[in-house]
Amino acid sequence: MLTAKIEKALNKQIQLEAESSFTYLAMASWADANGYENSAQFLYAQSAEERDHMLRLFTYINDAGGRALAPNVKVKNDDHESLEKLFIATLENEQKVTEAINNLVDLCLKERDHSTHNFLQWYVAEQHEEEKSFRSILDLFKLMGTDRHSLYHLDKEIGNRIGGDGEPENGQI
Numbered sequence: 818m819l820t821a822k823i824e825k826a827l828n829k830q831i832q833l834e835a836e837s838s839f840t841y842l843a844m845a846s847w848a849d850a851n852g853y854e855n856s857a858q859f860l861y862a863q864s865a866e867e868r869d870h871m872l873r874l875f876t877y878i879n880d881a882g883g884r885a886l887a888p889n890v891k892v893k894n895d896d897h898e899s900l901e902k903l904f905i906a907t908l909e910n911e912q913k914v915t916e917a918i919n920n921l922v923d924l925c926l927k928e929r930d931h932s933t934h935n936f937l938q939w940y941v942a943e944q945h946e947e948e949k950s951f952r953s954i955l956d957l958f959k960l961m962g963t964d965r966h967s968l969y970h971l972d973k974e975i976g977n978r979i980g981g982d983g984e985p986e987n988g989q990i
């Protein structure tokens with residue numbers, strides 16, 4: 818049984834996962850429209866992963882006797898100055914999500930909700946992988962540079978990461 822506080826906090830996390838999903842969808846579209854086809858595929862897959870994260874929360878809340886609420890998502894279809902800037906924004910987004918997960922875990926300890934605490938450990942590990950994944954993409958920009966030739970190869974390399982360890986596996990289109 819979930820306390821009202823935990824149920825509310827889990828529903829807030831649903832909102833955040835949905836926002837991540839749509840943010841990556843908007844980013845994928847920008848990448849697609851700007852000729853970065855492989856990065857676009859990577860981001861479409863990442864968007865699908867975030868939707869899965871959201872659905873996991875739905876199932877958990879409802880299985881625990883609560884009620885998961887469909888999120889109300891407003892997403893900006895931002896223009897990005899460069900592919901590198903776009904990936905800087907992805908890492909910042911992941912860091913924001915990690916902080917939210919950490920706060921949720923703290924709340925579970927405070928409320929003595931060991932079941933939800935246990936459930937959230939999957940998200941703790943996932944956030945570690947996702948931050949690692951986006952950080953390693955940003956390292957590529959430093960290693961390879963950002964001239965046109967480098968960007969062509971960089972985009973290919975990002976595409977190669979789809980389905981690799983800790984990388985997006987679902988939702989390739």
Ligand code: OFO
Nearest residue numbers: 837867870914947
């Ligand atoms: Fe949902 O894992 Fe990232 O944001």
